[in-house]
Amino acid sequence: MATMLWKVAGEGTFLKSVLPCVNLIPVRYKTHRRRPTKKKISPFVQRRTDLIKKLVLALVQHERIQTTDRKAQQLKKYGDLLVSLAQRRRPPPDLDLIEDGFVLTEGESEERRITKRIINRKSKRVVQPLPVLSEEEFVIRCREEAYNMLLGNEEALEKLYSTLKERYKERYGNFVRITRIPNPTTSPYPNMAYAEFVGNSLPPLPKLPVVKEGRWIIYGRDDDDDDELVEKSVAVQSKSLLR
Numbered sequence: 001m002a003t004m005l006w007k008v009a010g011e012g013t014f015l016k017s018v019l020p021c022v023n024l025i026p027v028r029y030k031t032h033r034r035r036p037t038k039k040k041i042s043p044f045v046q047r048r049t050d051l052i053k054k055l056v057l058a059l060v061q062h063e064r065i066q067t068t069d070r071k072a073q074q075l076k077k078y079g080d081l082l083v084s085l086a087q088r089r090r091p092p093p094d095l096d097l098i099e100d101g102f103v104l105t106e107g108e109s110e111e112r113r114i115t116k117r118i119i120n121r122k123s124k125r126v127v128q129p130l131p132v133l134s135e136e137e138f139v140i141r142c143r144e145e146a147y148n149m150l151l152g153n154e155e156a157l158e159k160l161y162s163t164l165k166e167r168y169k170e171r172y173g174n175f176v177r178i179t180r181i182p183n184p185t186t187s188p189y190p191n192m193a194y195a196e197f198v199g200n201s202l203p204p205l206p207k208l209p210v211v212k213e214g215r216w217i218i219y220g221r222d223d224d225d226d227d228e229l230v231e232k233s234v235a236v237q238s239k240s241l242l243r
Contacts, residue, residue, distance in 0.1 A: 048102045052071070052075065055078075057153055059196075060082070060150065060156045060164070061159075063197045063200040064202055067192070068192060069193045070191075073178065076195065078149065080175050082160065083164055085142040085146045087168065090135060095138070096113070101150075113127050113129075115128055146160060167199060168199075171198075174198065175198055180193045181209070182208060182211045182216075184211050
């Protein structure tokens with residue numbers, strides 16, 4: 001009943017009948033406004049850190065590292081881009097999507113190129129076109145971005161432009177392979193994975209554990225043939241997870 005009266009009062013019909021001499025303009029309630037759709041970015045929070053750069057540097061130096069599955073997916077994008085920067089002499093990749101060694105989104109790249117111009121005596125936002133680079137300028141820019149991505153490590157940069165570039169001269173894309181380590185869904189630990197360059201000279205990966213009935217079963221031991229010992233090891237590992 002109260003909401004109905006408030007609605008009638010907001011429309012002004014009830015008060016106009018009581019006070020005909022008063023001109024009322026109906027106004028929308030403050031909670032009826034449109035909510036903002038653009039996500040606000042806090043200026044006090046650093047969106048990108050050098051952690052991904054350190055992982056890329058470790059991957060180039062050792063050619064295989066172990067990290068979380070989520071970081072491995074991000075590391076694959078950076079690793080493939082790094083080798084592409086060493087190979088290519090003309091776009092792709094588009095250098096406007098890279099800033100200080102970090103990969104930007106299309107929206108962030110467009111915001112960097114937005115300027116204000118006076119058109120018909122009105123200030124309007126205009127997106128600047130991409131600069132056209134020659135082949136030499138493009139190669140120099142690629143080397144600079146690779147240098148920033150590797151945190152200025154000269155040895156890693158030299159290995160990228162010599163060993164890795166020569167290894168993948170007949171390969172286009174998919175330079176980094178990700179091998180996920182099985183992990184139970186109820187495990188308190190994060191999902192881990194191996195990230196490595198394809199065709200490296202490292203020894204093969206060890207036998208990975210197998211998840212069976214929500215538990216780890218680790219193979220490659222001397223007691224593989226003894227089922228009782230395997231069940232005991234699984235029981236001990238499950239108890240340690242519950243603690």
